[in-house]
Amino acid sequence: MRKVGIGLVGVGAMGRVHAENVALKIPQAKLVAVADSFVEPARKVASNLDVGTVYSDFSGLIDDKNVEAIIMAVPPYLKKDMIVKAARAGKHVFVEKPMTLSSRDADEIIRETDQAGIKIQVGYQRRSDHSFRRAERAIREGKIGKILMMSSHTRDPPGLSPNYYLDFAKSGGIMADTCSHDFDVIRWLSGTEVSKVYADGEILVYHKELDPSGIPDHVVVTLSLKGGGMAHIDSCAYAVYGYDVQAEVIGMKGAAFVGIGERYATTILDESGHHGEYPMSYAERFAQAYHDEVEDFARCIIENKTPRVTARDGRAAIEIGFAADESMKRKAPVTISG
Template sequence: MKYKKVRWGIIGCGDVTEVKSGPAFQKVDHSELVAVMRRTGELAKDYAKRHNVPTWYDDADALINDANVDAVYIATPPGSHKEYTLKVAQAGKPVYVEKPMALNEAECQQMIQACKDAGVPLYVAYYRRAQPRFKKVKELLDAKTIGDVRFVSTTQYQKVSEDIKASSLPWRLQPEISGGGLFFDLASHTLDILDFLLGPIEEVHGMKSNQAEYYEAEDIVTGTYRFQSGVHGVGNWCFTAFENIDKNEIVGSKGKITFSTFGDDPIILTTADGQEEWTFERPKHVHQPLIESIVKDLTSDSKQAPSTGESGARTNWVMDQLTE
């Protein structure tokens, strides 16, 4: 089904929807945010008032079955992604679900099948795939600026938050809600963008540990992997280090490309001829470029959206393998 205008509903209008995603649904052409839901009704009502959304709910089923809602953005923690995706699919509506896609790859496959059975598309909020910054890295790779790609290395570590206490852990550190520790929340972005840049990963070897014992989930993950293309990769994620580092380096036969996943530092191309740099301003609403591509898919015959259920499930599979 093609829509003249996509009328969106949000399940879970929490912090991530305040600036990163929520306003983008109103700013994209042929798109409108018409309903929001949060379990605490007063918070849903407040969000709706501040963002000029006509309808609010404290019950997800009511939003899903609202005849004025064409498509649903699921912005809850991963522990409820499968449940809500299955309900939205059953209602015959397109799904846009936050990342990580689910608690594990098995749940992802159930979500994919449910949407296939219902004949509705499934998109995952790995929004970096649509941002100019990362499309530039892909452009450089496709143009063979570094020759044939040989390997990629990722180093991402950060200081432990001073306010982490076992009695009041954020949901991102509760595996039954998030799938694991900060690795699942943060490394998923990097692993997904590597899938976008270099293609699917087909072989994975990893280790996880809880070194600092601030919480029960893993706080360090290291791994190696091989892409279907033959490219090798190595990654190290530590969340109790002495400083913050975010660096990806793709090395080829004629040069290398260096960039961060979360920072705004320049993309650096290094070859025998020297260095070139590109700097990009971060979009105010980081989801907006991806939402634009999804709306184009839903309102036309284009197939532009780069982040689907299939690609999102691949990232969950890699994380499962790295932490098994």
């Protein structure tokens, strides 16, 4: 079987998930090199996964003839330049969300990757999750009917985010980093674009002493859809019970609910009630999706197909996020032109 030679940049929390999947679980791909500006963790990952080549700089992957595609799991502010360099070197790109941090950069990414004719996929893994895909299928098969109301929710367990997150210019804050997943879900499941947002946010837990960034840790956004219907999303940074992602779609003929996703199918009931166990991390909740999205990316390269989540999707999700940030600032609804 043909194997796509993959180089990975960024061996942090997310990069390690992708590294393990590519090295051990995806037959269509081979992890040939890893790069990280902190070279020690990169060496450790490489040695654990039997990867021969380690670079302390991204450019090593660009010059490496064995690297056919690059997975990017670095802080968002670095991605645009890396994508452009990869495209110009003819290397395919799988980039973790958010793809970049401005519409202008997103346009440059689209232009450069189109021109180079490379594949680019953005890591909105909910589109590869079996539960979300089941909901999507029901919608496409007409079982839900015309969509009236939708929602998407992301609740993170307690714990501070990576250091770079606290710098808005590097992470894009809660709207680009976290809620862009929810914006992508709303676009994908509704099959339409978002025309207007109204957002509000508060710092309820991570006050100044814990997090000096001033980025809200709780937000609610209402969204108007071009194709009709209403939607809302929220994000909570302090869910003591676990990592909780849900979505709801209510239509004229039926409804689809994607629930929190219990760890086990078994339900335990006793005199004190029902006991469920929930995933405590995104890596656990979306293990299947993180695997499938990269396997799909490798297949797209081998079979010359268009990836499931394109650079245009990556742009649309962050554009909604920027409008939501603007709405929070202005305390007023913001219209999305694109």
